[in-house]
Every structure is written in structure tokens, then in C-alpha cells.
Amino acid sequence: xxxxxxxxxxxxxxxxxxxxxxxxxxxxxxxxxxxxxxxxxxxxxxxxxxxxxxxxxxxxxxxxxxxxxxxxxxxxxxxxxxxxxxxxxxxxxxxxxxxxxxxxxxxxxxxxxxxxxxxxxxxxxxxxxxxxxxxxxxxxxxxxxxxxxxxxxxxxxxxxxxxxxxxxxx
Amino acid sequence: xxxxxxxxxxxxxxxxxxxxxxxxxxxxxxxxxxxxxxxxxxxxxxxxxxxxxxxxxxxxxxxxxxxxxxxxxxxxxxxxxxxxxxxxxxxxxxxxxxxxxxxxxxxxxxxxxxxxxxxxxxxxxxxxxxxxxxxxxxxxxxxxxxxxxxxxxxxxxxxxxxxxxxxxxxxxxxxxxxxxxxxxxxxxxxxxxxxxxxxxxxxxxxxxxxxxxxxxxxxxxxxxxxxxxxxxxxxxxxxxxxxxxxxxxxxxxxxxxxxxxxxxxxxxxxxxxxxxxxxxxxxxxxxxxxxxxxxxxxxxxxxxxxxxxxxxxxxxxxxxxxxxxxxxxxxxxxxxxxxxxxxxxxxxxxxxxxxxxxxxxxxxxxxxxxxxxxxxxxxxxxxxxxxxxxxxxxxxxxxxxxxxxxxxxxxxxxxxxxxxxxxxxxxxxxxxxxxxxxxxxxxxxxxxxxxxxxxxxxxxxxxxxxxxxxxxxxxxxxxxxxxxxxxxxxxxxxxxxxxxxxxxxxxxxxxxxxxxxxxxxxxxxxxxxxxxxxxxxxxxxxxxxxxxxxxxxxxxxxxxxxxxxxxxxxxxxxxxxxxxxxxxxxxxxxxxxxxxxxxxxxxxxxxxxxxxxxxxxxxxxxxxxxxxx
Numbered sequence: 001x002x003x004x005x006x007x008x009x010x011x012x013x014x015x016x017x018x019x020x021x022x023x024x025x026x027x028x029x030x031x032x033x034x035x036x037x038x039x040x041x042x043x044x045x046x047x048x049x050x051x052x053x054x055x056x057x058x059x060x061x062x063x064x065x066x067x068x069x070x071x072x073x074x075x076x077x078x079x080x081x082x083x084x085x086x087x088x089x090x091x092x093x094x095x096x097x098x099x100x101x102x103x104x105x106x107x108x109x110x111x112x113x114x115x116x117x118x119x120x121x122x123x124x125x126x127x128x129x130x131x132x133x134x135x136x137x138x139x140x141x142x143x144x145x146x147x148x149x150x151x152x153x154x155x156x157x158x159x160x161x162x163x164x165x166x167x168x169x170x
Numbered sequence: 171x172x173x174x175x176x177x178x179x180x181x182x183x184x185x186x187x188x189x190x191x192x193x194x195x196x197x198x199x200x201x202x203x204x205x206x207x208x209x210x211x212x213x214x215x216x217x218x219x220x221x222x223x224x225x226x227x228x229x230x231x232x233x234x235x236x237x238x239x240x241x242x243x244x245x246x247x248x249x250x251x252x253x254x255x256x257x258x259x260x261x262x263x264x265x266x267x268x269x270x271x272x273x274x275x276x277x278x279x280x281x282x283x284x285x286x287x288x289x290x291x292x293x294x295x296x297x298x299x300x301x302x303x304x305x306x307x308x309x310x311x312x313x314x315x316x317x318x319x320x321x322x323x324x325x326x327x328x329x330x331x332x333x334x335x336x337x338x339x340x341x342x343x344x345x346x347x348x349x350x351x352x353x354x355x356x357x358x359x360x361x362x363x364x365x366x367x368x369x370x371x372x373x374x375x376x377x378x379x380x381x382x383x384x385x386x387x388x389x390x391x392x393x394x395x396x397x398x399x400x401x402x403x404x405x406x407x408x409x410x411x412x413x414x415x416x417x418x419x420x421x422x423x424x425x426x427x428x429x430x431x432x433x434x435x436x437x438x439x440x441x442x443x444x445x446x447x448x449x450x451x452x453x454x455x456x457x458x459x460x461x462x463x464x465x466x467x468x469x470x471x472x473x474x475x476x477x478x479x480x481x482x483x484x485x486x487x488x489x490x491x492x493x494x495x496x497x498x499x500x501x502x503x504x505x506x507x508x509x510x511x512x513x514x515x516x517x518x519x520x521x522x523x524x525x526x527x528x529x530x531x532x533x534x535x536x537x538x539x540x541x542x543x544x545x546x547x548x549x550x551x552x553x554x555x556x557x558x559x560x561x562x563x564x565x566x567x568x569x570x571x572x573x574x575x576x577x578x579x580x581x582x583x584x585x586x587x588x589x590x591x592x593x594x595x596x597x598x599x600x601x602x603x604x605x606x607x608x609x610x611x612x613x614x615x616x617x618x619x620x621x622x623x624x625x626x627x628x629x630x631x632x633x634x635x636x637x638x639x640x641x642x643x644x645x646x647x648x649x650x651x652x653x654x655x656x657x658x659x660x661x662x663x664x665x666x667x668x669x670x671x672x673x674x675x676x677x678x679x680x681x682x683x684x685x686x687x688x689x690x691x692x693x694x695x696x697x698x699x700x701x702x703x704x705x706x707x708x709x710x711x712x713x714x715x716x717x718x719x720x721x722x723x724x725x726x727x728x729x730x731x732x733x734x735x736x737x738x739x740x741x742x743x744x745x746x747x748x749x750x751x752x753x754x755x756x757x758x759x760x761x762x763x764x765x766x767x768x769x770x771x772x773x774x775x776x777x778x779x780x781x782x783x784x785x786x787x788x789x790x791x792x793x794x795x796x797x798x799x
Contacts, residue, residue: 008787023787025397028784029566031779033595037353038557040721041768042775048655050779052597059592092743162498169491 190325193548199383332405361547374508402499411516470722
């Protein structure tokens with residue numbers, strides 16, 4: 001399924017998220033089951049199925065990493081395919097350093113450090129996204145695939161920072 | 171199932187007749203019912219002018235059941251038969267209650283292993299929380315019908331946003347048992363946001379802080395042009411005003427040097443005294459906890475507000491932990507919040523407000539009555555779902571599920587299928603495979619929660635997929651589909667895709683009542699009322715058929731262009747056939763024909779939905795979504 005088509009837009013990485021959110025609300029306003037509360041069962045089921053599709057497509061489009069993966073999948077590339085996950089050595093070394101910093105901050109219960117790590121990761125994720133957008137526009141699909149994988153690594157790292165913060169707040 | 175639209179047989183409902191619909195806030199401490207009158211939502215009072223119905227039920231001697239203030243009056247002298255805060259026990263087992271200071275009843279469990287839905291022992295027998303809650307709902311339903319002068323079409327019932335599937339299902343069961351047609355289970359903070367947002371014409375990002383009698387919720391919503399989009403929710407279904415009372419009661423108990431465990435009556439009296447002191451401390455700087463133990467013996471203790479604050483600050487801090495998690499999940503910062511809306515009576519406590527002001531750097535919004543705002547929002551939603559809204563000023567709620575849903579995999583680990591804070595309705599399919607050669611059955615265990623181990627999550631249901639053709643390990647493809655509807659309720663189906671062996675369940679067996687149990691309870695209720703099940707079945711079948719004839723008949727003409735001549739003729743003739751049957755008295759034939767017509771119109775419904783999507787994409791002029799670079 002093409003989530004971009006669902007939203008009536010051309011496949012592209014650089015999206016205005018506010019406009020996307022606005023279109024999401026328009027689409028849900030048209031298909032949400034609440035709009036069909038007094039309609040026939042068949043229409044309620046159809047509305048439910050459509051609302052689920054719109055939610056799915058929105059989840060894919062609003063998240064930069066999923067959006068990048070989805071763009072590649074439209075070109076027949078599975079960026080997460082297990083058969084091809086080799087990453088540049090320097091990137092992997094950086095990952096090791098990130099993980100050490102995360103483990104250290106978690107051990108010391110240093111929430112300020114964790115917050116700072118989260119902000120750094122978010123900023124790197126944004127610049128990876130910008131580079132991905134350029135690679136996508138230039139149709140450098142190999143480069144784009146590596147970038148999408150890097151983005152996924154960074155996003156996972158960010159999720160771990162969040163969960164470390166959650167654990168410390170309990 | 172349309173239950174309550176029982177007008178005259180053969181008479182189609184007028185399209186523009188207002189349907190009587192209410193919103194019900196089924197609270198831990200108090201419950202309310204509200205409706206829309208003259209375009210304004212309002213709470214409906216009882217004969218004495220009180221809107222709030224204490225959520226108390228007493229099973230009195232001689233078979234009488236008292237609800238509300240009449241029941242609460244006996245909390246001291248008939249403590250074991252007067253049930254308060256029953257909401258805390260919804261969808262819960264005896265094993266869940268460990269360490270709950272408010273659990274002062276005698277509990278039993280039908281399964282004997284402490285894991286099934288608990289029951290409370292009263293002099294009228296063991297009562298499930300579902301039955302007890304149904305008494306409260308029935309009282310509110312009668313109040314509404316008297317006040318509005320007719321039978322209700324349906325109700326929106328609110329639940330804490332952080333309620334899990336078992337607790338939601340139990341609430342829906344209670345409403346069915348009370349004879350209510352449930353239009354929607356609505357999350358309490360979302361209901362409050364609707365009432366607040368529509369009243370104040372608010373736009374922006376709002377945080378709803380809902381500290382009720384027994385539950386705490388925080389939801390972050392984006393309000394934009396009539397759409398209420400929940401970004402994230404977090405909470406604690408066992409944290410509320412009751413816990414502040416309990417902390418104060420414990421302090422008094424310890425200060426007085428009491429050592430012996432209190433009798434149920436003593437406990438109830440101490441709790442009531444602590445609650446009264448807590449409420450006084452909202453405006454006064456000191457309050458006295460005074461308990462008369464009987465036999466001329468009493469105790470009293472002065473408490474300063476600062477002391478109360480110190481005692482209960484850990485509870486307030488727990489709410490702030492949930493606030494921080496919700497902010498992180500919503501990916502917004504404290505500074506992005508345009509307003510913090512207070513909901514629930516417990517938000518009157520000054521140190522709660524101070525903590526929020528300190529965190530957000532601005533005072534919380536307290537210009538709606540925190541006791542009523544949830545019921546008012548539910549009434550607004552009920553009115554819309556009943557079809558009473560004017561087209562054009564409809565609003566839309568996009569809510570989320572509070573806790574991740576998953577399946578048990580090897581080694582007692584959880585595989586998450588739908589993550590928390592996913593917008594509903596949601597559906598997701600995942601494929602699993604067999605573990606051993608020749609395996610013909612697979613046990614699926616559905617759980618809800620955030621932890622990685624099954625043992626730490628709530629078990630929702632177990633079911634088995636049998637009849638898988640024997641294959642080598644790893645060859646079978648078992649596709650498990652999770653679907654969460656707009657009530658936040660889950661259903662699961664599993665299919666072996668190479669052979670099409672299928673198993674469907676609506677998740678409820680481990681908790682709540684079985685459909686059979688509900689049916690038998692309803693049946694006995696009807697028997698007592700002298701009603702004729704046969705006549706009722708026919709009336710229901712006719713209501714459903716008439717509704718379908720009306721809705722589809724109109725759609726077929728309006729969207730004639732979406733049908734070929736042959737398709738149009740087929741639908742028209744099937745509608746005529748159903749109309750004919752509906753005049754007869756064979757309810758099974760009516761039900762069958764209704765289902766058949768629904769099936770036959772599926773394709774047409776899909777086309778109408780496609781058209782709606784095309785219009786939405788073409789309709790409103792918006793700036794290009796593709797960012798200019």
C-alpha cells in the first residue's frame with residue numbers, strides 16, 4: 001500500500017508536518033466510524049477499515065524513519081533486509097560510543113546527561129534526514145538506503161534514552 | 171445491536187426526531203448523568219436537586235438495594251454490605267488487590283485461584299463489580315428517563331483513559347446489564363477536553379490532568395478546527411483522592427498509637443473523617459480529624475495543611491511522573507502546552523495546583539466545574555453519536571489506546587503488536603509460525619502492558635488455533651490480527667494462511683462476564699419485569715431492519731450514480747423484500763434478511779467511502795504538503 005497515495009501526495013521525503021496533520025484530520029473527518037454512527041453495518045465496517053488505513057498511512061508518513069523506509073520500499077528496496085545489513089565501520093564505532101555514554105548516564109542516574117543525549121540524537125536524526133532527502137531527490141538509492149539504516153539506528157538509540165528516562169522517573 | 175429504539179412496530183423512525191441520549195460519568199466516588207437541552211450540555215439533578223450521585227450501593231436486609239446518598243448513610247453501620255469505590259475492582263481479581271488500602275470488603279473469586287473477576291460478599295450473595303456498577307447506572311438511567319420524559323436511545327459512558335481492556339469490557343457489561351445501549355466508551359480526559367474545547371473555542375495543545383476519586387489520567391490533545399486529537403495518554407488506575415484520604419487516615423491511626431486492626435465500621439468512620447478533613451484543608455489551614463468509635467470513646471487530631479502536603483507529596487509526585495511520560499510520548503515539551511485543564515474533585519487540593527504551576531510555569535485552568543466537565547463532554551458526544559448534531563458543526567475525536575497490546579512468545583516474552591498511544595481504530599496483523607514438526611495446534615496468549623515479561627503484563631485472553639495441517643517446524647504461517655475499535659476494545663483473530671484455518675475471539679474470557687452470563691442476567695431481569703422475550707426479539711429485529719431500510723434506501727437514491735442499473739435494481743428489490751418481512755412476525759427471517767442485505771451492500775458502502783476520501787482530498791484547499799526546499 002502506498003501511504004503517500006492514501007494522502008493524495010507525491011512520494012517525497014521533505015514534508016510539511018503541519019500540512020500533513022491537517023490533511024490527516026480532513027481524511028479522518030470523512031471516514032471515521034463516528035461519522036457513520038447511524039449508517040448501515042456495511043458502511044460502519046467500511047468506515048472502520050478506512051479509518052484504520054488512514055491511521056496507518058499517517059503513522060508511516062509522520063515518522064521520518066518510517067517515511068524513508070516506505071519511500072525505499074516503493075522502489076522495491078527493503079532497507080531492513082537481514083541479508084544486507086553491513087554498515088560503515090566508523091558509524092558502528094560511533095554507535096558503540098553512544099551506547100557507552102547511554103549506559104554510563106543510566107548507571108549514574110544522570111537525567112540531565114540523558115536529556116542532553118536525547119537532544120543530540122534528535123539533532124543528528126534531523127541532519128541525516130536532510131541528507132536522505134537530497135540523496136532521494138538525486139536518486140542515489142544506495143546512499144539513501146544506508147542513510148535510512150543509520151536513521152533507524154539513531155531512532156532506536158533515542159528510544160532507549162527515553163526508556164532510561166522513564167525508568168529513572170519511576 | 172439497537173436495543174432501545176422500540177417505537178411502534180411498522181412505524182419508521184422520523185429522521186429528524188431528536189433521540190434521547192445521555193453522557194454518564196461513572197466515577198469512583200460520584201457519578202453523574204448529563205444531556206444536551208436547548209443546545210447546551212447540562213447535568214441532570216435528582217428530585218432533591220443534586221447532580222452528583224454518590225457511587226455507593228447497599229444490599230440491605232429484605233432484598234432491597236439502595237443507591238447513592240441513601241446507601242452512603244450506612245457506610246458506617248453496615249460497612250460490609252455498603253459498597254463504595256467499586257470502580258477500583260472493575261476487571262480485577264483478588265490477586266490484583268494486594269496492598270490496596272481501600273479494599274476492606276470480603277472478596278471471593280469464582281475460579282478459586284484468585285485470578286478471575288473478583289466478587290464481593292454481601293448479605294444478598296456474592297456480587298461482581300459489574301453488577302454493583304449496573305445498579306449505579308440503572309439509577310442514573312431512571313433519573314434521566316424521568317427528567318427527559320421518555321426512554322433513552324443510548325448513552326456514552328466514560329472510563330479512565332488508562333483503563334485496560336478488562337476494565338473497559340467490565341464497564342460495557344455493566345451498562346448492558348443496566349439496559350443501556352452503549353453508544354461509546356469514552357475516555358474521561360477526552361470527554362473533558364470536548365466540553366472544555368467547545369465551551370472555550372480553544373485551539374492548540376492542551377494537557378488534561380484528571381485526578382478523580384480513585385483513578386489518575388493525563389492526556390495531551392491537539393485541538394484544531396473541531397478535531398480533538400489525543401497525542402498521548404498516561405496514568406494510574408489506582409491513584410486518586412481515596413489514596414490521599416488513606417494517607418491521612420494512616421497518619422491519624424499511627425499518631426493515636428492505635429495498634430489493633432480496626433473493625434470495618436471503624437475503618438469506614440476513620441476514612442470518612444479523613445476525607446472530610448482533606449476537603450476542609452482545601453480552603454482552611456488546619457482541620458480536625460475526629461472519630462467517634464462508639465461506647466463513649468473518641469479520638470481527634472489537628473492537621474495543618476503543610477503536614478497534609480508533606481504526607482501526600484509522594485502521591486502528587488507520582489502524577490507528575492505520568493505527566494512527564496505523556497509529554498515524552500506526545501513528543502511535546504512543557505513549553506508547548508497552551509493550557510493545563512483540571513478535571514476531578516481531587517484537583518481542588520492546593521498542593522496539586524501548585525505542583526502543576528511549578529512544572530508548567532503558569533497556573534492551571536480551573537474555570538470549568540471539575541466534577542461535571544466529564545459528564546458534560548460525554549453528553550455532547552452522545553448527542554452527536556445519536557445523530558442529533560447539525561451537520562457542519564460536528565466535531566471529531568481521535569483517541570488512542572493507553573497500553574500496548576501483544577502476544578506471549580517463547581520464553582515468556584511479550585511481542586508487542588499494537589504500541590501504546592496508537593490512534594484508534596487500529597488494526598495490525600503479524601505472522602507467527604510453528605515451533606515443532608507436525609504441530610497442529612497453537613496456543614495464543616493475549617496480554618496488555620509495557621513490560622517485556624508476560625508475567626508483568628495483564629493477561630487478557632488465551633485461545634487456541636486448532637486444525638493446523640501438520641508441517642515441518644517453521645512452515646506454517648499463522649497470521650494473528652489485532653483490531654481495536656473506537657471504544658478501545660480489542661478483538662483478535664488468527665488464521666493459518668496456507669490452509670485458512672481460522673479462530674476469532676472478542677477478548678474477554680479471562681475477565682468480565684461471558685456473553686452467556688450477561689444474557690442470563692438480562693433474561694432474569696426481563697422475567698422479573700414480566701416481559702416477553704419473543705416479543706422483544708421481534709421488536710429488536712424490526713428496529714434493526716427498519717434502520718437499515720431507512721439508511722440504505724436513502725443512500726441508494728442519493729448515490730444512484732455509484733451503482734450500475736443491475737446493482738441498483740438488486741438492492742432496491744432486496745430492500746423491498748426486507749420491508750415485507752419486517753411487517754411479518756418471523757424475527758429469525760428478519761434477522762437473516764437484514765444480515766443478507768448488509769452483506770449485499772458491502773461493495774456499495776466501500777464505493778461511498780472511496781468517494782468520501784476523494785472529496786476530502788480534493789475538497790479543502792490546503793497549502794502543498796510537500797515542503798519547498
